[in-house]
Amino acid sequence: MQLTRRFLSTALANLLVVAATAAPGSDAKVQTFTDSNSGLLSWKATHPGFSLQFIQLLPDYVRAVYSARGLPKEAVELMASYCIFGTIIKNESDAPLSYRVSDWRYITGDDQAHPVKTKTQWLKEWQGMGVAFRWSLLPDDQTFAPGDWSQGFTTLRLAPDTPVKLRYRWTQQGKTYEDTLNLRCAPAQAPPRPQAPPTP
Secondary structure (H helix, E strand, C coil), X not given: CHHHHHHHHHHHHCEEEXXXXXXXXXXXXXXXXXXXXXXXXXXXXXXXXXXXXXXXXXXXXXXXXXXXXXXXXXXXXHHHCCEEEXXXXXXXXXXCEEEEHHHCEEECCCCCXXXXXXXXXXXXXXXXXXXXXXXXXXXXXXXXXXXXXXXXXXXXXXXXXCEEEEEEEEEECCEEEEXXXXXXXXXXXXXXXXXXXXXX
């Protein structure tokens, strides 16, 4: 978990805003960022009183996280085969807010909606491999008090560099909200770093 937190903190510190838009038919302001060191992308959707951010994670980073925790190679490679985003959710309102990953869907290029694999589903699969590790994944469901936040991995069964829409829901004061965010899975390898111009 410490490795995950360190990565997300470093990623946030290195972000450069490259776009900020309002999603059509939405009250969200969506920002796209590029990490100044890695070239990887992240997206932040800010709604009144609520925000969530998705950060691209390279397969090799995912391997490093789970190898460092002693997971067997089979489990490590299974995780690395998924499209994984570091996810940060914040309640920035003055009322409790909740979400359930089982309500979320990712929509592929053929316009088909697929359920997002939950932490509970992953833990059951890991247990079948003899793995007792429980950390790193975004909790299935949470209720946040004002000012609370959480983070973890969101996993989609997609190939690297695949564009995808994520439809997410949250509930506040008895009302359920829904929105969609356009994302892209991390590439299989880190993007090349831009070359510095030659010194005259």
